[in-house]
Amino acid sequence: MAKGGFPGMGGGNMNSLLKQAQKLQQQMEEMQKSSETKEFEVSVGGGAVVARANGKKELISIEIKPEVVDPEDVEMLQDLILSACNEVISKAEEDTAESMKKLTGGLNIPGM
Template identity: 75%
Template sequence: MAKGGFPGMGGGNMNNLIKQAQKFQKQMEDMQKDLENKSFEATVGGGAVTAVVNGKKQLIDVKIKPEVVDPDDVEMLQDLIISACNEAFKKAEDESAGEMKKMTGGMNIPGMF
């Protein structure tokens, strides 16, 4: 290796590369903390069921309108709850992926999030 760093790096040195990596790592940690503190809500069945998840992908709230609780059709209510939860989780995942894409400039880095 030539003196002064890696070939093709524009004369940059290893210290600059390390500083850039540390800065990127800090930005990633900050982004992850921000996402973990957000909540994502999905409503299905015309407002019958609402699910709320956080950025840690934990279900934190489920709201069910009393008028949709039909003892003769429990399966429909179960399906609505599953659908609302899955949609809320998808919103959280989509935002996480979008933020990651912004951070990496669209590069796909295996093992990240």
């Protein structure tokens, strides 16, 4: 390795690198707290089922229009509910991933 440390690392100044890592960690923690307070909503079946989730990817409510409840076709209602739940959780995950991508500049950091 060339004298002066890692190429592109400001001459190998480990203190500077450590400070940058700590700053990134703090920003990630703030982003996570911010994401957890967000709410996401998805509507399926033309508004027949509405699912809401928070940034922790927890379902917080499900609304079902009464006219969609058909005792002869329970399977359709089950499919609508399942679809709405999956979509709203995906929406929350995508938002978190996008926020993380902005924070890290697109770097793929394992475990994040």
